[in-house]
Amino acid sequence: MTVDAKPVAELPDPRDFGLSVVPEGEIPAELASLVDEVRSLVDTVAHTKAGSRELAAAREAVAAANDRLKGDRHDIGTMVQQVWPDGRVEYGTLTNVVSGPTNAAAPPLRMETAPEGGLRGEVVLNGTYQGPPGLVHGGWLAALLDQALGSAAGAEGMPGLTANLDVNYRNPTPLNAPLEITARVSGTERRKVFVSGEVRHNGQVTAEGTALMVRMNLPGDGGA
């Protein structure tokens, strides 16, 4: 594998592709708090043993809240701009199912620059991410890795789409426990960006992945 593609200096601004962008700092604190509450609600509902009366009352309350919030919506494809303490700018979809800040279905995963290079993040997956008893669903581990690997490519100025993802599950991954996700770029070849990463619990690798990201065609690329 050769390393022959220079990272682009600037990330493409999604507005150049006709997409709306919401700066993360402009997301109302009340919305962030609501998302947290809904995330907790999903977990509560998934595990509740409440009786019929309580369930019916809760359903009414949730339906009322749902009705109250229907109306003006962000378009599908709306992006969020996140600026990290180290100044790194990242664009992602507002409702990304792994990292979207307004998506209650997202854990959410947030990746920061790692001292050893690449990115690292921490996440706890509750019982709504269950596959085998007490363990994280393998598809979700793949999703976490896919997102982390894509972010690692983006952090090097090479945002792209996943063309191929390989995951090896080395050890069971527990629910409701802190997980560390790491990811880095291992090489480039024309528009191909090779990335690798791991999920760890208590320092032990539970899943590891490699992916091929194909860098987006950017203005001035000349198609290479």
Ligand SMILES: CCCCCCCCCCCC(=O)SCCNC(=O)CCNC(=O)[C@H](O)C(C)(C)COP(=O)(O)OP(=O)(O)OC[C@H]1O[C@@H](n2cnc3c(N)ncnc32)[C@H](O)[C@@H]1OP(=O)(O)O
């Ligand atoms: C601003 C917003 C930011 C937004 C940033 C968003 C980051 C999100 C991160 C989350 C990741 C995702 O979920 S992504 C969603 C899941 N993935 C997708 O939906 C992608 C679907 N697939 C595609 O759209 C396409 O196949 C692409 C874009 C991957 C590639 O198409 P293309 O652009 O036409 O490129 P193409 O010429 O075919 O390939 C380029 C090079 O890659 C190689 N190649 C292509 N596919 C493969 C493959 N599967 N396995 C091996 N090699 C492959 C080719 O041989 C070629 O090598 P050579 O000739 O140079 O040697």
